[in-house]
Every structure is written in structure tokens, then in C-alpha cells.
Amino acid sequence: MPAKDVPDIVVSRLPLYLRALSFLAEEGLQVISSKELGHKLGISPAQIRKDLSHFGEFGKQGTGYNIQYLRDQLRRILKVTEEREVALVGAGDLGRALMHYGGFAGRGFRISLVFDNNPQKIGQKMGPFEILDSESIETIVADRGIEIAIVAVPAEAAQEVVDALVRAGVKAILNYAPITVKVPEGVHVQYIDPVIHLQRMTYYL
Amino acid sequence: MPAKDVPDIVVSRLPLYLRALSFLAEEGLQVISSKELGHKLGISPAQIRKDLSHFGEFGKQGTGYNIQYLRDQLRRILKVTEEREVALVGAGDLGRALMHYGGFAGRGFRISLVFDNNPQKIGQKMGPFEILDSESIETIVADRGIEIAIVAVPAEAAQEVVDALVRAGVKAILNYAPITVKVPEGVHVQYIDPVIHLQRMTYYL
DNA sequence: GCGCTTTTGTGAAATCTTAAACATAATATA
């Protein structure tokens, strides 16, 4: 393991680079310069080079970066070379959209368990998933050794669900509920709230 | 209008403050200090005070901030005192979840138009919405004077949809498609891609 | 092979952001 003490803001851009490179690879391109990539992403070329330099030397002077090679390196750095199992909690509208979403496969993730606490939903099939009782999060998620979860329950239930996931050993949580949750050291939480993004933009209107 | 040249990173935190204050107001609380609010959000008290100081003096020494008052001020600053109309493009799984989502009301937004390009969907009712032909984005969105849009179409279609929205006069776009789009100066774009968030966390696993 | 062009990787400089510190004011206490 190289790369010690890389700023989180650098890490946060790597998935964007990876996404763009995968797209370019599918288009059949071989090579790209930091200038071109930066142009596509709205990021300065110097920033891209500096970010990558935290992890090694991946480019070739005068040419740029080999797209497939850099993509593979980023996958390795981000630890998404294999598909990781993800537990989803909340089989509502958003949960259903996430279950059907084809965009996880190939990018390192696979929803493999779905939980809800609604007795009418528990036991039902939703797509390829049987909805499990959220009471059993602690045992089942721990048994399977799952480290990643997506929370799509109402705000009121989010903290208790997160607590259960943490007890089950989950280390990374993507929370769609519009509330900040408390987790112990070492557990990572990311938030998605469309209203936050919209409000950030209305400021400028 | 006071508040000139506020850093965007400051603006990006205001919706978080607003969300927390609305939650606290609903719980019936009257007053909160920057220390308590910071604790709830995982943000330093000094940061909160500094951020707010860009826009005026909202607190009282020895006491803290009146929750309702500060919430109202933030709503004013973020320009979400009234509900703004939002156009949604893409009536797929995610689009349906967004249409049904109750979390826009009360936070400044209301989806009022839904577009798709699938002939089987156009004309159908989905909840309270009739799905409109995305060919008509330019005329209808412009006529209604809508400035905000949510894009929930496949990546391949995102740029063309965005282009149509921009021609219709839209100034703020929330893009769920996993691709960076090009927009002219003065048009704001925010992105939501759950995989980006997940990959950012797997780095630390 | 030899200039010419392109582009990387990287220190140094510039800019931006956060944190610390404190004077000031409001409140509570006695």
C-alpha cells in the first residue's frame, strides 16, 4: 500500500476520473491528456496531475494517460476491482428504483440484501430480492460480512437503522434520509439529498 | 441585497443549516447555539458563525440563535421562501420515485412538469402528472418560466436534454445521469451519482 | 539524429478555507 495521508478532497475526485475514463474506454479511445480530461470534467489539468501524483506516475510525457491502464489503477486505488455486496434498507419508492438500477454493476457494487420493517412488505419479492425483516439486519448483515449499506428509510427511522448497521459491522453508509446521523469513528457516511443541491443553486438565481 | 461575493463553499453549507433548523423548529425548540448546532452537524461552531456572518448578525450573545428567525433568514438568503416550480425529465424508476417524493414541499420546490420521450409513456398519467413529450420541453418550460430542472434520463440522453432545458431558459439543473454535461456560463449544474459516493468511501475500507 | 512540440510530475507561490482567540454583549446568579 503506497499512498498514505492523501487529502479526502483528492479521494473525492478519483471516482469522477474513473467514471470519465470508463466512458472514454467504452468509446474506444486509447489515450487522453490531463488537459482533455480536465476539459471534460471542468477541472484544471494541473489538479488532475497533482491528484494522481499522490498515488504514483501513470502518464507518459508528450502523450498523456493510457485510458485503460489509468482506469485499472483507479479501480485498484478505490478498491472497486471486485463487486462488493451492499445492503439496502428501505423498500419504498426510492429503494425500488435503487434495486432496479443497472448502474451499480460494473462499478464495484451489487445490492444483495434488502430490508424493510413493514410487515406487508417483508417476505414479498421485489425484482430478484426477497424483502427481509429489518429486525434481522444485525445478524444477517454481520453473517455475510457486508461492509456497505444504503439507507432509504424515512428520516425518523434513519438513526436507528444506522445504529443497527453499525452493530452489524458496516463501515460505509450512503444515507438518503434528510438527516445527519451519528456514527462511531471509523464508520463513513455520505449523504444524498436532492433538496440540498437544489437550494445550493437557488442561491444564485 | 447585501452579501456579495460569498464563497460557494459557504453557500453549500447553508442548506444543511436550514435543514437542521427546520428539524429543530418542528421539535419545538426555540434557541440553539453554534456549539450545539455544530455538534449535530459535525461542523465546528466557529465555522457556523463565520458562515452566517457573511450575511448579517442573526444571533444574540449569551443566548445563541432564535431557531425560527434564523430559519426564516436562511430561507430568504437561499431564496426558497416560496415554492418554485421544477421540471422533471425522465419518467423511469427514479423519475417516479422523485414524483412521489414528499420531501420537496415545504423546502422550496414543487415538481410541476414531467417529460419523457417514450411514446408509450407520453400522455399517460403518473400520480398527479401527465407525462409530456420531451420534444416540447423548449416551448412549455419557457412558457411557464421555469428555471429549475431535474434530469433523470440515461447518460446517453442527458446532454441533449440539458441542451433543450438550457434553451428553454433553465438556470439550475440537478443531474442524476452519471455524466458531466456542458452548459453555458450562468447555468448551474449539480450532480447526484450514488456510485461516486460509494467509491469515495471504499477507498477507506 | 535533431530540432520542435507536447505533456507529465512536482516544487514553490498564491489563494482559499478553517480554526483559534478575544473583545463585547447578554444573561444568570447571588
Added chain:
DNA sequence: TATATTATGTTTAAGATTTCACAAAAGCGC
């Protein structure tokens, strides 16, 4: 009323991040 406590708003310092600038390397044309 005096004193202690609390918490803001702001200035100053520290820290983090981005940009700049350039030597070094690689490819290209001839």
C-alpha cells in the same frame, strides 16, 4: 448591583488546496 458565565461576531493565525511554472521525457517530422 456586582460577578460569573455563556456565546456571538470578528480579527488574526494556521492550515489546506489550487495554481503556476518549468525541467525532463517522449513522440513527430524531416
